[in-house]
Amino acid sequence: MPRPSQLIHPQREPAPVRPAATVLLLRDSPQGVEVLMTRRSLTASFAPGAYVFPGGGIDAADAQAHGQATRRPTQSDLHLTQAIAAIRESFEELGVLLAVRPDGAPATAKDVAALDRKAPFLPQAAARGLWLAAADVFVLAHWITDRDLPRRFDVPFLVARMPEGQTPVADEAEQFEPVWV
Numbered sequence: 537m538p539r540p541s542q543l544i545h546p547q548r549e550p551a552p553v554r555p556a557a558t559v560l561l562l563r564d565s566p567q568g569v570e571v572l573m574t575r576r577s578l579t580a581s582f583a584p585g586a587y588v589f590p591g592g593g594i595d596a597a598d599a600q601a602h603g604q605a606t607r608r609p610t611q612s613d614l615h616l617t618q619a620i621a622a623i624r625e626s627f628e629e630l631g632v633l634l635a636v637r638p639d640g641a642p643a644t645a646k647d648v649a650a651l652d653r654k655a656p657f658l659p660q661a662a663a664r665g666l667w668l669a670a671a672d673v674f675v676l677a678h679w680i681t682d683r684d685l686p687r688r689f690d691v692p693f694l695v696a697r698m699p700e701g702q703t704p705v706a707d708e709a710e711q712f713e714p715v716w717v
Contacts, residue, residue, distance in 0.1 A: 550683035556691040558591025559622035559673065561632060563698040563716065570716040572698065574630060577710055582687050590629045590711065591691065594621040601658050606636065606671035615692075619670035622694045624657045629711045630704040634673065634696055635666040642669075642699055653707060672696055 561572040573587045598621040602613065605620055626632045631653060635643040643666055651660045661668060676695040681688040698704075704714040 551686055551688045553680060553688045553690045555594040555618075556592060556689040557594055557618040557621040557625065557694060558589045558691055559626055559694040559696055560589050560676065561626065561696060561698045561704075565716070572630070572632075572704055573715055573717055574704070574706055574711040575713045577712065580710065582689075587715070589693070590626045590632070591622055592625045592629075592710075593689075594618065595624070597656075597658055598624060601668065604658065604662055605668040608671045611671065615675060616670055618675075618692050619673035619694060620658075620668055622673060622696075623668045623670065627651070627657055628653055629707050630714055631707075632699065632702055632704050633666075634669045634699060635661060636669055638665040638667075642701075645701055648702060669696075 563570050563572075571589070573589060576583055576586050576588055578585045594617060599613075599617045601620050602616055605616060605623075607616055611619075623634045626634060627648075631648055633643045633648045633651070635647070637643060637647070647664060647666060650664060651657070673694050673696045675692050677693040678691070679693065680690050706712050706714050
């Protein structure tokens, strides 16, 4: 272990870790599986201008929406909350709605059009009787931001199939240029 006098930079306490969630939306193509990425705003506080998967911080409301979501029998409360956050962020950032209607059918383009991306998402989905398709969102990986960065996140990388008949449209505030790779 080096002595403090040998360090190039002074030691500092790491920034607190904030819970977040991100989702890789997948689709089949003639060339194989594709994943949706989008470019972050150049003014973003974390990874400005980088191509990323949709996602963001977990809100308290995400944990309170368990009764509004489909759930696998083995899905923990934590994973359900993370899936709900990823579903919310996908809608807010890209207009992609991972939800099912009361009859069990997937949400339609009409359902997407009826929701306001700038208004609170969860109450709108509940008012339309939509169930968040959290049972269709799976954990792929887990990452904690490096301790030396000024903003740190504890984030699962989740995976879900892109809903049929929906087209990602960036919000042009946080996210730009959705692209399939």
